[in-house]
Amino acid sequence: MTPVRTAEILAVGSELLTPHRIDSNSLYLTAQLNDIGIDVRSKTVVGDDVRALADQFHQSLGRVDLVVTTGGLGPTSDDVTREGIAEALGLPLVEDEALVMAIRTRFERRGLTMPEANRRQAAVPAGARILANPNGTAPGLWINAGDRVVVLLPGPPREMQPMFEREVRPALMARTTGRRVWRRVIKIAGRSESHVEEIAQPIYGPLASSDVPIETTILASPGVIELHLSARGEDAAAIGAALDRGVTALASSLAASVVSVDGRSIEETIGQLLLSHHSRVAVAESCTGGLVMGRLTDVAGSSAWFVGGVVAYANEVKTGTLGVAPSLIATHGAVSEPVGAAMAEGVRRVLGAEFGLAITGIAGPTGGSPEKPVGTVVIALAHEKGTVTRTLRLGGDRPMVRQHSVVAVLELLRQTLVAPSS
Amino acid sequence: MTPVRTAEILAVGSELLTPHRIDSNSLYLTAQLNDIGIDVRSKTVVGDDVRALADQFHQSLGRVDLVVTTGGLGPTSDDVTREGIAEALGLPLVEDEALVMAIRTRFERRGLTMPEANRRQAAVPAGARILANPNGTAPGLWINAGDRVVVLLPGPPREMQPMFEREVRPALMARTTGRRVWRRVIKIAGRSESHVEEIAQPIYGPLASSDVPIETTILASPGVIELHLSARGEDAAAIGAALDRGVTALASSLAASVVSVDGRSIEETIGQLLLSHHSRVAVAESCTGGLVMGRLTDVAGSSAWFVGGVVAYANEVKTGTLGVAPSLIATHGAVSEPVGAAMAEGVRRVLGAEFGLAITGIAGPTGGSPEKPVGTVVIALAHEKGTVTRTLRLGGDRPMVRQHSVVAVLELLRQTLVAPSS
Numbered sequence: 069m070t071p072v073r074t075a076e077i078l079a080v081g082s083e084l085l086t087p088h089r090i091d092s093n094s095l096y097l098t099a100q101l102n103d104i105g106i107d108v109r110s111k112t113v114v115g116d117d118v119r120a121l122a123d124q125f126h127q128s129l130g131r132v133d134l135v136v137t138t139g140g141l142g143p144t145s146d147d148v149t150r151e152g153i154a155e156a157l158g159l160p161l162v163e164d165e166a167l168v169m170a171i172r173t174r175f176e177r178r179g180l181t182m183p184e185a186n187r188r189q190a191a192v193p194a195g196a197r198i199l200a201n202p203n204g205t206a207p208g209l210w211i212n213a214g215d216r217v218v219v220l221l222p223g224p225p226r227e228m229q230p231m232f233e234r235e236v237r238p239a240l241m242a243r244t245t246g247r248r249v250w251r252r253v254i255k256i257a258g259r260s261e262s263h264v265e266e267i268a269q270p271i272y273g274p275l276a277s278s279d280v281p282i283e284t285t286i287l288a289s290p291g292v293i294e295l296h297l298s299a300r301g302e303d304a305a306a307i308g309a310a311l312d313r314g315v316t317a318l319a320s321s322l323a324a325s326v327v328s329v330d331g332r333s334i335e336e337t338i339g340q341l342l343l344s345h346h347s348r349v350a351v352a353e354s355c356t357g358g359l360v361m362g363r364l365t366d367v368a369g370s371s372a373w374f375v376g377g378v379v380a381y382a383n384e385v386k387t388g389t390l391g392v393a394p395s396l397i398a399t400h401g402a403v404s405e406p407v408g409a410a411m412a413e414g415v416r417r418v419l420g421a422e423f424g425l426a427i428t429g430i431a432g433p434t435g436g437s438p439e440k441p442v443g444t445v446v447i448a449l450a451h452e453k454g455t456v457t458r459t460l461r462l463g464g465d466r467p468m469v470r471q472h473s474v475v476a477v478l479e480l481l482r483q484t485l486v487a488p489s490s
Numbered sequence: 491m492t493p494v495r496t497a498e499i500l501a502v503g504s505e506l507l508t509p510h511r512i513d514s515n516s517l518y519l520t521a522q523l524n525d526i527g528i529d530v531r532s533k534t535v536v537g538d539d540v541r542a543l544a545d546q547f548h549q550s551l552g553r554v555d556l557v558v559t560t561g562g563l564g565p566t567s568d569d570v571t572r573e574g575i576a577e578a579l580g581l582p583l584v585e586d587e588a589l590v591m592a593i594r595t596r597f598e599r600r601g602l603t604m605p606e607a608n609r610r611q612a613a614v615p616a617g618a619r620i621l622a623n624p625n626g627t628a629p630g631l632w633i634n635a636g637d638r639v640v641v642l643l644p645g646p647p648r649e650m651q652p653m654f655e656r657e658v659r660p661a662l663m664a665r666t667t668g669r670r671v672w673r674r675v676i677k678i679a680g681r682s683e684s685h686v687e688e689i690a691q692p693i694y695g696p697l698a699s700s701d702v703p704i705e706t707t708i709l710a711s712p713g714v715i716e717l718h719l720s721a722r723g724e725d726a727a728a729i730g731a732a733l734d735r736g737v738t739a740l741a742s743s744l745a746a747s748v749v750s751v752d753g754r755s756i757e758e759t760i761g762q763l764l765l766s767h768h769s770r771v772a773v774a775e776s777c778t779g780g781l782v783m784g785r786l787t788d789v790a791g792s793s794a795w796f797v798g799g800v801v802a803y804a805n806e807v808k809t810g811t812l813g814v815a816p817s818l819i820a821t822h823g824a825v826s827e828p829v830g831a832a833m834a835e836g837v838r839r840v841l842g843a844e845f846g847l848a849i850t851g852i853a854g855p856t857g858g859s860p861e862k863p864v865g866t867v868v869i870a871l872a873h874e875k876g877t878v879t880r881t882l883r884l885g886g887d888r889p890m891v892r893q894h895s896v897v898a899v900l901e902l903l904r905q906t907l908v909a910p911s912s
Contacts, residue, residue, distance in 0.1 A: 085530050087521035088709055088718065090512060099509035108507050110542060112534040120532065120553075127549060131542075287510055296510065351801070357787025358780025361801045365779025368855050368888060376807035378800050379773070379783045385798035385841055389811065419807055433790050466790060 070215040072243040074132040075106050078125060080140035080149050081223060082115040093138045093228060100232060104240060105247035105300060106134065116140060121152030129216055139223030141206035143186040149220055150191060157213055159193040167198060171205050199235045203227045210239065246302045252315050254295040255327040257334055257479040261288040268295060271317050280310035290468060291475025324483060334478045335363050341485035342373035347422035351377035352390055352415035354428040355445065359474045375421045380411060390414030403428050405457040408446035416450045424450040427477050431469045443469050447477040449484055492637040494665040496554040497528050500547060502562035502571050503645060504537040515560045515650060522654060526662060527669035527722060528556060538562060543574030551638055561645030563628035565608040571642055576615040579635055583613040589620060593627050621657045625649045632661065668724045674737045676717040677749040679756055679901040683710040690717060693739050702732035712890060713897025746905065756900045757785050763907035764795035769844035771903065773799035774812055774837035776850040777867065781896045797843045802833060812836035825850050827879040830868035838872045846872040849899050853891045865891050869899040871906055
């Protein structure tokens, strides 16, 4: 059999051509296909239009070894994927009796009679192999079209993903060359994308043309930069070793800015560090309004190292609940290092934690002044050895300022926890 | 000139064919094009491959009146959009002297010399009209290909969007039929998607075949359902009136569950209601760890009606800072209506707000018991007239339980604020 090396993905559904929905299935499928060594060459969204689908599918099949479609397998007349593919392949649609029975049984198990409309879902292109759908009524289909492979998957991710993993992936692996893609991810905080690139490029540049060529991609989100390293081939041991060498070289050049080389987020790293320090953290937030604590409590089991905290939006909460001296606010303003320090110390003391974190700032769009423009944010960390504060000048809109502030204060805690003295 | 009615969108860039990045530009472009009456028939992502791009573009141009590309206009050899389109249209690439000057000036203004690589960006298909890019070096291009229109836009949204709005939209409007798409959005909280559909379908069903046909789409996110109504045509007054009738009929059938018919979020609605009540709110959160407050403070100007709050993750914060009686926790457990009520009353009293909100629950994955399984969440609202509590049994994973809890407690406050008695 000809090996499968290249693929195109076709998402079917008029709702995916509105301004509101995006085809996110293709991200999952791309990761899965790359993982078994299949390159994705293009991806397309078409509406519920049998002619447009047949046309696009026909062209895709002329270009690649594998075409995967998602969506359009439901029971209504809008669901045109079966017809479109059958038409493009010149295959008749035939009703599969076993499939009618399976769909009928699924309804009867829930005490319902199968609507006649669902019979459409049992009409399959002649010769197609049926892929079971334990999570819905729409069966998937596998069609061998000469040397090429066509796979039709349902649209809902909770139906599509298990079907891919159980039925499609093993069958495709039998048709691949054994070549696979391996990946590593380095997460970096507190540096800009261009700064990371400047440091990392001299290292990852040569990796691209080494014996085991390694591709590097930089992904940026507010405050966190990710370096993705990937290599493809058949020799798992050699590729793994080459990737590990690349990760080590990059991680040591970026030193203390490296959050993790195993996919962990800043907050997961913090949780593990606090556990190993037998310490807990409490948080006082003003302009970020709870986002820092929202991130910390995303981590399952965070109750072991997160005590709680205070959102001190109004000044009377800073002075009342956190015990910040009103004179500090009067003298320096609510957004100042003395007030940030007093908030961190206050929440640490009031809530009884080893570490206290605080953020106070001006997220905008209003509230700025020439001296303290929008984007001025003070972060602070209090522990038994003293209190550290920093003033940030952040760009961007309100959500951007808030997100950057959250990462900055988390990173201040992480840096303190990894420092040899802490 | 032939009017422009249909479009395809082509996103160019190998990074968009990885598992990590998605083409979100197409959502913006679809909204813009629909708005001026142009239907988007398909959208495709291709890599930095001049042959694949030329091939896909050629097919698109055979199907629709307008092809819009994004990306691939940079200065490096990976940026192949100009070549691909020129090749597919059979046009030579010619260097535009004015454009070289403009790019050179842009560099010189920043004290830099234009790299020779950037000269590529001045090579344009013969006859193309140049679209100025005030936010970057990559110019856009408008090409008339017979009756068809081809528009090449840069990939970064902050360059692409202003270019579309200033240069492309007005030029396209001169080529449309005057037909436009009008939209309305109804936001609904506290009902399931199937429940909304059951109530709304008998109303919006007939709207689809009325004199002014109205299309309705249901979009679901945790806790909030949106009904999008849209109609297309030339008669703004008639269509506006028909949409308003549809919105009124749907909103009255869904009654108190309707959050807004003008796009406002629950938290924006709450802010305006609190302002009109001259009241402020304070929040106590356990399992949601600050997410409620994070949502409230997303709203610019929220300091006028949000005091602050306490994340009481550990029980000693509930008893200490919020003054919940330890005996309540001992008798009923931390996740119980008496404790929820005491948290809401405590945060209202301690922070001095008219309304106190509280959430305490088991978000999982661990911490459940047969009596109180994962997903058991108590929400509470305290005000001067008394305290309301509710126990929810939520399904889904930890993030889902947290998101649903946030919406539920916000909706409890909104309902209280709109009730005639409050």
